[in-house]
Amino acid sequence: MYDAVHNRVFEYLEKRSKISLLFSGYILVAILAYVDYVTGDFSIILFYLIPIFLVGWFVNKRSVFFICLYAALASLCNQFLTHPATTTFHHSWDFIIESSYMILLGLMFSTLREKHDQEKQLARIDPLTRVLNRRYLYEMAEQEINRSRRYDRFFSIAYLDLDNFKAINDTKGHHVGDDLLCVVAGTIVENMRCADMVARIGGDEFVVLMPETGASDARSALVKLQERLMERMGARNWPVSFSVGLVTYYCPPTSVDEMLKKADGLMYEVKSQEKNSFRHEVVETSMLREHPSPPRPVRMHSGKSLLSGGFTITILTDLKNKIDTAKKDRTIQ
Structure with missing residues (x-):
């Protein structure tokens, strides 16, 4: 059951254009930022990994870098709005930690996708002659x-x-x-x-x-x-x-x-x-x-x-x- 759902979801996403996936990722980050603002003190930073994975796996490395910065800025804006008394130093520190955390995970998703594609290609190619196996x-x-x-x-x-x-x-x-x-x-x-x-x-x-x-x-x-x-x-x-x-x-x-x-x-x-x-x-x-x-x-x-x-x-x-x-x-x- 899980494998069937997983395969269908990934097959559907693979057929989408990279532009539509990138746009969907930014929209999802904006929705999460609004939910984060409404919930107040309840942190949902973990859910930002969903659009980051979407872009990192299905688009490319360059795009995942920018969406990670976008997500970190959205989180920073929420902190300014919900905790205005917090010092600028603390906000800056949180932004650096969160953006670094997101970028590292985003790059990891993109790297895993590259390795996955390489292994998939090697499974199809004869290693000596470089034609199909x-x-x-x-x-x-x-x-x-x-x-x-x-x-x-x-x-x-x-x-x-x-x-x-x-x-x-x-x-x-x-x-x-x-x-x-x-x-x-x-x-x-x-x-x-x-x-x-x-x-x-x-x-x-x-x-x-x-x-x-x-x-x-x-x-x-x-x-x-x-x-x-x-x-x-x-x-x-x-x-x-x-x-x-x-x-x-x-x-x-x-x-x-x-x-x-x-x-x-x-x-x-x-x-x-x-x-x-x-x-x-x-x-x-x-x-x-x-x-x-x-x-x-x-x-x-x-x-x-x-x-x-x-x-x-x-x-x-x-x-x-x-x-x-x-x-x-x-x-x-």
Whole structure:
């Protein structure tokens, strides 16, 4: 019960603009100052922490500093009005103590929020490559599936695996392997759109989630990406290539696990047969099966030619149609 209320309140406040929250904080301080004046000798200094926390947690450090001074001045005015006989020295002393107390707590709230955001960010980011990690990819993929199901949107997902990566670690050392992974991650991010999500979900496995990307655009993006990756590998004389499984969903999958399993399966088909190419499967209810396109050579800096860009498209219909088609065409598995 407490967690549910807490989450709803914080979720509501997170959606408000910082200006409205800051304005609400000043209004709340003014209300508390009036209540403090009406109650007379009953101190409510502790309640001033509510607007200070509101501004410190949801706005920023600079704003919390000023609202703390505002609250301390409001308290000082109340003391002048309710205790006019008190000396100026005592009023000044109380103002210094209260303002220092409020500012320290306000800065603590802001610092805690910064640390909270940093920890939240670290929980989403792969520490080596600085792309998304598996956990956050699952969250974003689940949202994309829900959007696809609700608004009838399509999307594509690519599963990339590095060929011969183990040999790099064994012969050149793990530090070179780490550099290689960072170069791969950086190249993927540079050559994909800002809306695309890049994640490292294993030792040498990456996933690219492409919202609102159809089959043709997804293939073009993967061909371009694979060329850029091979150029980077060739420039550093790293004998690494890339096996890719690509799936375009016009009908959303039932789960993230199903989506990744399908893309992973296509990737392993490439890895077990030819490597350094990709296979593409389109999931839709009413399309005809396209034939595989011939692989296209990519010229590396070293002069070697590796195959890249070959793909196979298999359209999924309902189970009965797939079985009937399989009986007619034994090449479909």
